[in-house]
Amino acid sequence: MTEVGGTASGIRDQALRCRAAAQALAQLDTAAKDALLRAMAQALEDDADAILAANARDLEAARAKGIAGAMLDRLALDGKRLSGIADALREVAALPDPVGQVTRRETRPNGIRVERVRVPLGVIAMIYEARPNVTADAAALCIKAGNGVILRGGSEAIHSNTAIAAALQRALREAGLDEAVLTLVADLRRETMLELLQLTDIVDLAIPRGGEGLIRFVAEHARVPVIKHYKGVCHLYVDRAADLELALRLLLDGKASRPGVCNALETLLVHADVAAAFLPQAAAALRARGVEVRGDEATCALVADAKPATEDDYAAEFLDLIIAVRVVPDLDAAIDHVRRYTSDHTEVIASGDEAAARRFVDSLRSAVVMVNASSRFSDGGELGLGAEIGISTTRLHSYGPMGLEALTVERFVVRGDGQVRHPDLL
């Protein structure tokens, strides 16, 4: 039953309006949604000047607050980045529509026809930090899957987000929809975000994206369902039966190609039988790429400049050119290590021994387990989802990279010819 009633912040009323607008969106067919997404892309390009001017205000304020480096870079837009965002919307338009998909079909002995059909989740709240591209990316994915979206971005990007949202909302209005399908929260007080996260009768899912602090805050305070991952402590285990050249490729790609992302490697485990053959060579290659090695005793004995690893190093998501290394006596010890320190994100085994690989896969419960492939493929695009709204290490609904399908749920549609359960009672 619809509850009505405003609050001081107005967030409840905004969320109710988003939900009502989403009901109309959910009635659109795929062609109409795709046209809408292309119009949204065009609106971003049409508003490029206004969006870049708004972004310049954010950048100026950020610099005045002393923000610099990677964080300032994440906030910055230019013509090329904005075109990239618009193109990403067109790519979402080109993806298959999960809504309406019939995933199973069965006729029961009594003749009723039972279908499982994908429907939108409803209203999704995105809570994120400084990247203004999330405003458009997340909105596009939610809308393609027929959902209303409530966007609560960081204060650093508020002018950019407002300008982007204004362009996208114009496209929504021109398609005959209520612009509240995409609701940008202008009131950035923390208590208003908390209020949003309590709206269990309106918001079907909250997805936090950003640093571990933000994600823990959302997970600890939300009453609406939350799908999130805190961090990616990804392991590579080099088995006794590994092709060591292959293992080295996985190690360098996993650690050094982009250390600041969640699917980068943080820990290397090496079977004792191949440690002497693998580690000195691996350490040299890591060193050449600026990677610091922190190892256990056996590692330090083989790698001259390795620092001793602490317990904390094995639990750490460095997001940096640092790797924790341990030599393990066997596969079981590798599995035990991963079980102890895993963040349930991604684990990799390099091995030519199919039985060992199978045992590694079956013994670990992480969202993604790879055999002889780089951890860096743990990504919605790379795994074939077309796009990624986030990564889940919550073992419910969706586990691992989440694409459009994760923004829907299957329900039951049943057709009969008057069947009843107790004809004898009629």
Added chain:
Amino acid sequence: MTEVGGTASGIRDQALRCRAAAQALAQLDTAAKDALLRAMAQALEDDADAILAANARDLEAARAKGIAGAMLDRLALDGKRLSGIADALREVAALPDPVGQVTRRETRPNGIRVERVRVPLGVIAMIYEARPNVTADAAALCIKAGNGVILRGGSEAIHSNTAIAAALQRALREAGLDEAVLTLVADLRRETMLELLQLTDIVDLAIPRGGEGLIRFVAEHARVPVIKHYKGVCHLYVDRAADLELALRLLLDGKASRPGVCNALETLLVHADVAAAFLPQAAAALRARGVEVRGDEATCALVADAKPATEDDYAAEFLDLIIAVRVVPDLDAAIDHVRRYTSDHTEVIASGDEAAARRFVDSLRSAVVMVNASSRFSDGGELGLGAEIGISTTRLHSYGPMGLEALTVERFVVRGDGQVRHPDLL
């Protein structure tokens, strides 16, 4: 990373032990799990005397507390009911195993093979009231899907539950597993249940089963994910194009065959064009089955003994021989009514007009929507799930009746030949 640390109640240590035991269970193949379930069934039959004696103690205590009627009946076991519980375990053994199912398979352009594979959720906490059969039913479904289960039943059934759990745990031990796979919480203090519901690093899902009060308590206090439904306010809409004889069958089956269950009908909506032809006849048939009609003005004008319906009647889950009735001018008004009062459980349309039926289905977001079939089919067994662990009106993970599959999640298993994401950087 595994956190260790006891608490006064010991519930955290119990849950950790359950999780460790579940890891061993998850390694079992289908044949081993099915043999275990059959041994559990046999153990219940072997312990019949002890279980019935324990149940007699619960019944005595319940009578002393003044419990009677349906609640006492839910608590009561006899030889026949116990055989039924054992047979239900054998039926679970015979169901297909969702664990290990490969739901999708794709080779990406770079040659990596991506599979989506079903894995157990991990540890499931069942919170329930007086029915001791839930102890065995829920344990069987959780175990078949490879999960550890923590059972927290009501105090009224504590002796019965303890005796049932002891039998099932003996079968677990005899299969070489730690009996903690099935953990019965003996400490029934409310604060201990609250502590259990905060164990976000151990418990993957809580499923409350019982009255709306219990379910709201769990949903409002849990930090672990909860899947639940509060109530079933199920609607039948009799369209202008309905076969009125068929509609009457759906009405009587839905309202009168078992009014105390969540898939029983609570509200009847009738298109104005057929109200005069349908309602007097329908009311007479309902009256003959002891059903009280509460209607709007138009209904009261057609049905002499109808009482006026209040706003609350349209929101009510009567679970009784009462039905709220409204005459609506058209399909849109029926849809609006359902949207306003739905509990997202089950809605039914009786109509021979395929376009009207499609619009009814597409416009409503309830977990189950039926065309020309009784709401009473909204049940895991009837819809082909084999068994039912609960019903979800949470639009996440599982929506509607939940079977074994809902106790698993899909993860990614990737196999390659040394593929990396940035070969150019090596």
